[in-house]
Amino acid sequence: MPVYSFYVFDRHCTCVYYANFSGKSPRPGPTTLPNVYRPALTIAPPPSTLGLTLPSSSSASTLGPQQRRDSLMPEAPWERNSVAGSVVVAQAGGSPGIDAPTAGDEQRDEGKGGGLAFDEEAKLVYGIILSLRNMVKKLSGKEDDTFHSFSTSAYKLHYLYTSTSTHLVLVTTPMQESLRFVLRQIYTGPYLDHVVRNPVVGMDSQVSGKGIDNDAFRIAVEKILGPL
Numbered sequence: 722m723p724v725y726s727f728y729v730f731d732r733h734c735t736c737v738y739y740a741n742f743s744g745k746s747p748r749p750g751p752t753t754l755p756n757v758y759r760p761a762l763t764i765a766p767p768p769s770t771l772g773l774t775l776p777s778s779s780s781a782s783t784l785g786p787q788q789r790r791d792s793l794m795p796e797a798p799w800e801r802n803s804v805a806g807s808v809v810v811a812q813a814g815g816s817p818g819i820d821a822p823t824a825g826d827e828q829r830d831e832g833k834g835g836g837l838a839f840d841e842e843a844k845l846v847y848g849i850i851l852s853l854r855n856m857v858k859k860l861s862g863k864e865d866d867t868f869h870s871f872s873t874s875a876y877k878l879h880y881l882y883t884s885t886s887t888h889l890v891l892v893t894t895p896m897q898e899s900l901r902f903v904l905r906q907i908y909t910g911p912y913l914d915h916v917v918r919n920p921v922v923g924m925d926s927q928v929s930g931k932g933i934d935n936d937a938f939r940i941a942v943e944k945i946l947g948p949l
Contacts, residue, residue: 724949725876725892727942728846729912729933731925732886736843737932740942750838757932758839846890850880869901883908885917891946903945911941 729738739758741747746759837845857868870879872895879891881904889904915938916922922938923929933939 723894723897724946725894727892727946728843728888728890730843730847730850730888730890733925733927734847734851735926736840736847737926738938738942739839739843739932740939740946742946747836747839747842750840752840753838753843754926755931756934846878847888849878850888850890854882870899879904881905881908887912893949900949903949907942907945911938911945915941 724742726742727738727740728736731737735754736757737754739747741758836842853868853871857866858864867882868880870877872878874895877893877895877897879893879900881889881901883889887908889908891900891904893900915935916933917924919935922933922935923931926932
């Protein structure tokens, strides 16, 4: 799959939406807004640690795969609204007997190659965008000039800046053709329909204190980017 990840930054330079298509879920940082992306998932512990009773072998054999799974673990709060293709197992810290990771655990995980926290990753992505935009403006001498994409040996970053100071960023494989038209399609379609024209969705992250909390927008984005 050529698409790795997709970011939306608002006019406050804050990441308000993130979708990952590489199968890896980033860990949230201290400044990560709620609802920016789906919570990180972990493998559920054995049912005995949750205080649940295992069904007998005779009754388990009569249950279907989905019924057996539901009988062994509690339903995650977002599982009922999960997008097709997403496998929900359990939420870290969301079930009895599962301890939420502490700051010390996060530091040890990062030292073992766990990678950057999401808020740090988002800051680096926006920093690259800001630096390239300033460089392009100085070289061209035009305030409205901007870059469309850049690539390295590992990835290609596609960029769209809108009149509302919204930044749409798509990260793909380095050999991918320009997908700027896809970013424009997302902005003029799902973003305007489910975010801008939706009075329930807060447009200002500094006022709402959270990211884009809209399942319809997330589903529409995944339908567009998923097949790429």
